[in-house]
Amino acid sequence: MNRQWILFLSFFRSNLLGFGGGPAVIPLVENEIVKKYKLMDSDDFANTLAIANTLPGPIATKMAGYIGYKYGGWIGCINALLATVLPTVVAVIILVGGLQKFQDYAFVQGMTKGVIIVVAAMMFSMMLEFLKKSQAKLGWKIGSTILVLSLLALFVLNIHPGILIAGLLITAFILPIRKEVE
Numbered sequence: 001m002n003r004q005w006i007l008f009l010s011f012f013r014s015n016l017l018g019f020g021g022g023p024a025v026i027p028l029v030e031n032e033i034v035k036k037y038k039l040m041d042s043d044d045f046a047n048t049l050a051i052a053n054t055l056p057g058p059i060a061t062k063m064a065g066y067i068g069y070k071y072g073g074w075i076g077c078i079n080a081l082l083a084t085v086l087p088t089v090v091a092v093i094i095l096v097g098g099l100q101k102f103q104d105y106a107f108v109q110g111m112t113k114g115v116i117i118v119v120a121a122m123m124f125s126m127m128l129e130f131l132k133k134s135q136a137k138l139g140w141k142i143g144s145t146i147l148v149l150s151l152l153a154l155f156v157l158n159i160h161p162g163i164l165i166a167g168l169l170i171t172a173f174i175l176p177i178r179k180e181v182e
Helices: 003-017 024-036 044-053 057-101 106-140 140-156 162-181
Strands: none
Touching: 003 024, 003 057, 024 044, 024 057, 024 106, 044 057, 044 106, 044 162, 106 140, 140 162
């Protein structure tokens, strides 16, 4: 299958089904790019996700832009970005108008509440996968320490996730350099 077509299908399907915004799309993109079409391995995907989280803007478009460029050049970048944005544009035009018209109906309220639970379950599943990968590479002590410190920084100290990720990236770059100097 043509790589441009794979990029378009992967991002179009993911964003068509990824209700709940960018974070809900990430596991779907991972399924398409890593598991189905094997354009990246899970480590490359995790690294791309970590860096994309530190940059401003919607995560889905950052991921599409980078992955599209990496596997299809500038045409792939534009292709993946269009595939990412197109379902949202169409959905906003069609669905939001309809939902606003029927927002007082119980089935619409139930549907929106149900979507939130599904997105939370998808994010939890992805978190467990990343936790397993980090434990395998860093070990339980270091991985658990980073997890606990990150949770404290996010929920107790209210540090922005981008700042936390940037701090972890800087630490990851400094530690190997520091060990080489010693």
